[in-house]
Amino acid sequence: MNSKLFSLFALATLLFACSPNNVKIDSSITKLLDSAGIEGSFALLENGSGQFTIANLSSYKDSAYAPLNTFFILPSLMALDKGTIHPNPSTWISTDSVTYYQQLIDSLGRTAVLKTIDSIHYGKGVVSANLNEFWKDQSLRITADEQLGLIKKLYFKSLPFQKRSQELFKKMISKEENSNYHLSYIEARDSTTQLSWVLGFEEENKHIYFFVLNTHGRKKGATNTSPAPSSVQLLKNILLQQGFLQGLR
Numbered sequence: 001m002n003s004k005l006f007s008l009f010a011l012a013t014l015l016f017a018c019s020p021n022n023v024k025i026d027s028s029i030t031k032l033l034d035s036a037g038i039e040g041s042f043a044l045l046e047n048g049s050g051q052f053t054i055a056n057l058s059s060y061k062d063s064a065y066a067p068l069n070t071f072f073i074l075p076s077l078m079a080l081d082k083g084t085i086h087p088n089p090s091t092w093i094s095t096d097s098v099t100y101y102q103q104l105i106d107s108l109g110r111t112a113v114l115k116t117i118d119s120i121h122y123g124k125g126v127v128s129a130n131l132n133e134f135w136k137d138q139s140l141r142i143t144a145d146e147q148l149g150l151i152k153k154l155y156f157k158s159l160p161f162q163k164r165s166q167e168l169f170k171k172m173i174s175k176e177e178n179s180n181y182h183l184s185y186i187e188a189r190d191s192t193t194q195l196s197w198v199l200g201f202e203e204e205n206k207h208i209y210f211f212v213l214n215t216h217g218r219k220k221g222a223t224n225t226s227p228a229p230s231s232v233q234l235l236k237n238i239l240l241q242q243g244f245l246q247g248l249r
Contacts, residue, residue: 022049022050022051022052023051023052023054023057024051024052024053024054025054025055025057026053026054026055026242027055028241029042029053029055029238029241029242030055030056032234032237032238032241033055033056033215033219033234034219036228036229036234037218037219037228038215038217038218038219038228038234039215039216039217039218039219039220040056040059040213040214040215040216041054041055041056041057041059041060041063041144041213041214042054042055042056042060042211042212042213042214042238043055043060043144043145043148043211043212044209044210044211044242045148045152045209045210045211046207046209047152047207047208047209047210048207048208053242059144059214060143060144060145060212060214061143061144061145062143063143063144063214063216064123064124064125064141064142064143064146065138065141065142065143065195065197065214065216066135066136066137066138066140066141066142066190066195067123067135067136067140067141067142067147067188067197068135068136068188068189068190068195068196068197069095069096069098069101069135069186069187069188070095070147070186070187070188070197070199071135071140072095072101072135072186073150073154073169073186074113074116074117074120074122075101075104075105075108075113076095076101076104076169076172077159077161077165077166077169078108078112078113078116078161079104079108080161080162080164080165080168080169081161081162081165082108084104084107084108085104085168087164087168089171089172092172095173095186095187095188102131102132105131105132106131106132110131113131114127117140119160120150120159120160122140122142122146122150123140123141123142123146124140124141124142124143125138125139125140125141126139127139127140128140136190144212144214147197147199147212147214148199148210148211148212150199151199151200151201151210151212152201152210154166154169154170155170155201155208155210170184173185173186173200175200179247180204180245180246180247181202181203181204181244181245181246181247182202182203182204183200183202183245184200184201184202185198185199185200185201185211185232185235186198186199186200187231187232189230189231193216193217194215194216194217194218195214195215195216195217196213196214196215196216196231197212197213197214197231198211198212198213198231198232198235199211199212199213202239202244202245204244204245204247204248204249205247205249207249209244209249211235211239213231213234213235213238215228215231215234
């Protein structure tokens with residue numbers, strides 16, 4: 001086995017630190033997905049105990065999809081390291097702004113971006129020549145398992161970027177903070193393919209929980225013809241069902 005393949009295998013083994021002893025397969029989450037008529041997977045990792053709560057395990061660890069806008073984690077961290085993105089929050093641009101991040105990736109350069117992808121063994125596949133859309137054209141794909149590992153490393157500032165840059169990016173994706181909880185995430189959706197991601201973390205009563213939600217289309221044979229909830233609303237429905245977002249965990 002060559003060194004690169006070994007590194008990829010080692011990383012996958014590291015990220016997916018699940019065993020029968022620390023995984024709870026939760027059918028109630030699967031029912032939420034089914035009731036919305038959505039195909040997908042969800043995983044939550046309680047950092048303190050190392051316990052995973054997962055819906056659709058095989059999809060979570062084996063199915064790889066385009067990262068869409070969640071890929072913008074990497075160029076954001078690169079730009080924060082270089083000072084291209086200013087630390088002043090009033091200047092930050094949402095990861096919904098594809099045009100801005102296309103320009104940012106272009107300014108960083110294909111060589112530097114590919115080097116970063118390779119250095120952290122991000123995803124799978126061979127990045128296409130299309131610098132404007134390689135994160136959505138399926139040439140670069142990532143599993144939900146790898147996404148969860150990435151967001152955990154970001155939280156603990158253990159990615160190969162300046163710790164200050166990682167702390168700033170955590171603030172960039174902070175969405176809700178009150179006396180009960182602090183919710184941070186990055187989301188992405190492709191309306192054409194119906195692929196979506198939400199990955200992030202929730203802090204509650206000094207405990208940290210990492211999560212990833214991946215959906216990839218309407219469920220075959222679904223009887224629910226109502227519009228599917230947004231990926232963020234579906235995430236919140238799952239978290240509320242699991243007892244989060246109330247200051248009780």
